[in-house]
Amino acid sequence: MFDDCVHQPGLHVFRVEKMKLVLVPKEQVGVFYSGDSYLLLNNIEKGGSNLHFWIGKDTSVDEQGASAMFCTQLDTYLNGHPVQYREAQGHESEKFMSYFSNGIKYQEGGVSSGLNKVHTDISQIKKLYVVKGKKNIRATEVDLSWASFNKGDCFILDLGEKIFAWCGSQSNILERNKAKDLANQIRDCERKGKAKVEIVQEGEEPEDMITILGAKPALRDGNPEEDKQADEQNAHAAVLYKVSNASGKMDLTKVSESSPFGKELLSSDDCFILDNGKNGRIFIWKGKKANKEERQSSLDMANEFIARMKYSKTTQVQIVTEGNESGLYKQYFKTWA
Numbered sequence: 001m002f003d004d005c006v007h008q009p010g011l012h013v014f015r016v017e018k019m020k021l022v023l024v025p026k027e028q029v030g031v032f033y034s035g036d037s038y039l040l041l042n043n044i045e046k047g048g049s050n051l052h053f054w055i056g057k058d059t060s061v062d063e064q065g066a067s068a069m070f071c072t073q074l075d076t077y078l079n080g081h082p083v084q085y086r087e088a089q090g091h092e093s094e095k096f097m098s099y100f101s102n103g104i105k106y107q108e109g110g111v112s113s114g115l116n117k118v119h120t121d122i123s124q125i126k127k128l129y130v131v132k133g134k135k136n137i138r139a140t141e142v143d144l145s146w147a148s149f150n151k152g153d154c155f156i157l158d159l160g161e162k163i164f165a166w167c168g169s170q171s172n173i174l175e176r177n178k179a180k181d182l183a184n185q186i187r188d189c190e191r192k193g194k195a196k197v198e199i200v201q202e203g204e205e206p207e208d209m210i211t212i213l214g215a216k217p218a219l220r221d222g223n224p225e226e227d228k229q230a231d232e233q234n235a236h237a238a239v240l241y242k243v244s245n246a247s248g249k250m251d252l253t254k255v256s257e258s259s260p261f262g263k264e265l266l267s268s269d270d271c272f273i274l275d276n277g278k279n280g281r282i283f284i285w286k287g288k289k290a291n292k293e294e295r296q297s298s299l300d301m302a303n304e305f306i307a308r309m310k311y312s313k314t315t316q317v318q319i320v321t322e323g324n325e326s327g328l329y330k331q332y333f334k335t336w337a
Helices: 061-077 173-190 207-213 224-230 292-296 298-308
Strands: 010-017 020-023 031-033 037-043 049-055 083-088 104-107 127-132 138-142 154-158 162-167 196-201 239-244 251-256 271-276 281-286 316-321
Touching: 010 061, 037 061, 049 061, 061 298, 083 298, 104 127, 127 173, 154 173, 154 207, 162 173, 162 207, 173 196, 271 298, 281 298, 292 298, 298 316
Parallel strands: 031 104, 049 083, 104 138, 162 196, 281 316
Antiparallel strands: 010 020, 010 037, 037 049, 083 316, 127 138, 127 154, 154 162, 239 251, 239 271, 271 281
């Protein structure tokens, strides 16, 4: 059984808690614990939906399996209409990031570790986040130390009642604005307005920061290349495979390695893998006449393919059904009438 909200427009976020799917409170939407797995369903008012399966870097194998199962069940419950995405922490798709105008925040811990409990005494909160990226902004929890700082990034020092958005002298204006937005979001959503946000420029650190972090040492310069890596880039080089499980295992037949492809290469009777894994992304296309087992084992198919090709476990996966293809998928084809 799924919450009735899955039929309503908008973004709905669920977390796997002890092998159950639990709706995330609105004030916690955009916060992701590294030890957990999440499902995000975004229903568009004029029709269409996107279903994302998010894996934290420290998520247990059991929770990953449960999340994949829930994702398959919810897709089936919604008659296979959503475009499915598998997301790995730090390597999320642009579609995923587009839901969070102020960026997202990663926190250590998770359900099983017990480290995700909400502090009732906000004066005890002491956390530091680095804000990275130019287009896709992510705030990641780092060690509470000056050693985590550099001149090229912005940081959020969360002390519960006071939240400092610290801006390195080499940081870009967008990062500075996003750091401010994220700090305000923490104040408004997590603290219900019961916190003060202060913007701090490098070299103008207040006494409260020095008390927590100690005397400030010389900081290292920023690395512009890290910002480029933080923003995912889409590349077009790809290979198209037809998939069959008739033999009891996944058989791949290479259809073409010359992209953009012709749409006529796709057949409603089969499933296909569009492999752009060297650039961090693969697609599963499900023909409307493909057998039920193939259509319902799409995530398993993707995981097996990633393992076989020895791609990174953080490879992005998008699963589309015939007639519900995403613009990102269609761009690999010459024409799409």
